[in-house]
Amino acid sequence: MSDVVALLQSHRSIRKFTDQPIPQTVVEDLVRAGQGAATSSFIQACTVIQVAQGDKRDQLAALGGNQGYVSEAPVFLVFCADMHRHKLACEQHKAPMQSGFTEQFLTASVDVSLFAQNVVVAAESLGMGICYIGALRNNVEAVSDLLGLPDLVYPVFGLCLGYAAQNPEVKPRLPMSEVLKQEVYGDTQDTAVMADYDQTVRHYYETRTGGTKEMSWTEQISGMLQKEARPHMLPFLKKKGFLLK
Ligand SMILES: Cc1cc2nc3c(=O)[nH]c(=O)nc-3n(C[C@H](O)[C@H](O)[C@H](O)COP(=O)(O)O)c2cc1C
Structure with a gap:
C-alpha cells in the first residue's frame, strides 16, 4: 500500500487542536493543492475565505451550531461555490450568462468538494488534522451576509485546520x-x-x-432522517441565483 493510500485510510476528523500556528505560506500551499483538483469544464468554481480567530470567527461558530472548535482551530476556511466570477467573465465578453441551472449548481458544488478534499489530504499529509463544518448551513443566510457573499456564491462548508490535540480512532466504514x-x-x-x-x-x-x-449505523441514520434537512436551503439558494431551472 502506498503512503498516500495509507494516509487516506487513516483519516479521522479532529475536533481539538493545539495552539501550534500554521504559517500563512503553508495555508497557501494547501490552497494551491486544492486548486490542483480536477475541475468541471475548467470552471474553477471554488473560492476559499479564510477567517482569523476573533470576533467574526466566534460569530461563525455561533451560527454553526456552537461548535467550539470553529473558534479554536488555528485556521478556519470557508469553501464557497462561486459562479459570480463566471458572470463577470460573461459581462467582460458582452455575452449574457445563462444562469440558474441545476447542473451549474451541481458542477460548482462538486468542484468545491474536490478542491476541499485536496486541501484536507494535503494538510493530513503534513501531519495536521481537520474537521469539515457543514453546520455553517444551519444559518446559511447569516453566514453569507457575514462573509459578504454576492449572488451566485454560497458557502458549502467550513474547515477547521490545525495540529491534533486528540487521537481518535478511525471510524469504521461500510463493508x-x-x-x-x-x-x-x-x-x-x-x-x-x-x-x-x-x-x-x-x-x-x-x-x-x-x-x-x-448506537448502530442504521439507528443513527434512521434517527437523523426523521428530521427535516435544513429546509431553508432551497429558498436561500434560489435567492442567490442557483437552482432556478
Ligand atoms: C461536508 C461535511 C460536513 C461536516 N460537518 C460537520 C460539522 O458541522 N461538525 C462536525 O463536528 N463534523 C462535521 N463533519 C464531520 C463528519 O461528522 C465526519 O466526517 C464523519 O462522522 C466521519 O468521521 P471521520 O471524519 O472521523 O471519519 C462533516 C463532514 C463533512 C464531509
Whole structure:
C-alpha cells in the first residue's frame, strides 16, 4: 500500500487542536493543492475565505451550531461555490450568462468538494488534522451576509485546520460489498453483512464514548432522517441565483 493510500485510510476528523500556528505560506500551499483538483469544464468554481480567530470567527461558530472548535482551530476556511466570477467573465465578453441551472449548481458544488478534499489530504499529509463544518448551513443566510457573499456564491462548508490535540480512532466504514458493486446495483442487501457492520459501529461508539453512546449505523441514520434537512436551503439558494431551472 502506498503512503498516500495509507494516509487516506487513516483519516479521522479532529475536533481539538493545539495552539501550534500554521504559517500563512503553508495555508497557501494547501490552497494551491486544492486548486490542483480536477475541475468541471475548467470552471474553477471554488473560492476559499479564510477567517482569523476573533470576533467574526466566534460569530461563525455561533451560527454553526456552537461548535467550539470553529473558534479554536488555528485556521478556519470557508469553501464557497462561486459562479459570480463566471458572470463577470460573461459581462467582460458582452455575452449574457445563462444562469440558474441545476447542473451549474451541481458542477460548482462538486468542484468545491474536490478542491476541499485536496486541501484536507494535503494538510493530513503534513501531519495536521481537520474537521469539515457543514453546520455553517444551519444559518446559511447569516453566514453569507457575514462573509459578504454576492449572488451566485454560497458557502458549502467550513474547515477547521490545525495540529491534533486528540487521537481518535478511525471510524469504521461500510463493508466493501455495500459500496463496490459489479455491473448493476442489484436489489438485495446482505442483511447479515449490515448487521455485522451495525455491531462494529455500536462497538466503536461504545469505546469512543466510554459507554455513554451506544448506537448502530442504521439507528443513527434512521434517527437523523426523521428530521427535516435544513429546509431553508432551497429558498436561500434560489435567492442567490442557483437552482432556478
Ligand atoms: C461536508 C461535511 C460536513 C461536516 N460537518 C460537520 C460539522 O458541522 N461538525 C462536525 O463536528 N463534523 C462535521 N463533519 C464531520 C463528519 O461528522 C465526519 O466526517 C464523519 O462522522 C466521519 O468521521 P471521520 O471524519 O472521523 O471519519 C462533516 C463532514 C463533512 C464531509
